[in-house]
Amino acid sequence: MERKISIETEGIYREDYQIRMLRANPVAGFLKIQGQGVDGKTRYDYEVSGKISMKAMYERGKLSSRDIELFLHQLMALIKETEKYLLNIHCILLEPEYIFYEEETFYFCYYPPEEHDIWEALKLLADYFVKHADYKDRACVQMVFMLHKGVMEENYSLEKLAEQCMDAAGKNTFEEWKKENMKTEDTPPAYDRQEHDWIAEQEMAGTIMEETENMWTPVKRFLNRHRKPKWGDFDGLYIEEEEL
Structure with a gap:
């Protein structure tokens, strides 16, 4: 069964180029939209089957670093696609109840009647992230704190800010790195019982062979002294050079 959410606003519905553009060119990252007039009002329906809102997600769980990574990359891609189709990026809703998630993908509502400053909206969303972050x-x-700090600055670049967030999460300080590596170097190698047993077996086999060789040496000497010469046995044969 198809599941939808609806947003209503006052005024008679008039379809403009934005809806026609989205219908002709579905933009990856936007929820499927349908506009219509109902009782003298304008209503936009968004198809959300199989998806969960960000608000519901973080009422049940915590925001992870993976979530932030996906969100920032996907929001940047969506902004570029929005501009590509001459749509208004300030019509992208960034309230948690209007952002949906399914299988590592965030989906956004494009709401033509409401034009707000997306960069100011991102500040409010950063506040929301701080409250719902997994502090473990x-x-x-x-x-989260790199994002929150960055959006509070004037004329920030979302792309550069996202890179800073990734760098902040992906690298330890030099002191932490040094401690981890020193700890690894100081740790003695693990005892390999299988390898030890194999070496012991080889050493034991060598000892047995040596003892067996020593035991048979007198017998071999006796046989060598009393054996009969065979044809082709030239031990002790010496030929003077002048005889050749």
């Missing part, structure tokens, strides 16, 4: 996830904490 170190990378998540680094990314």
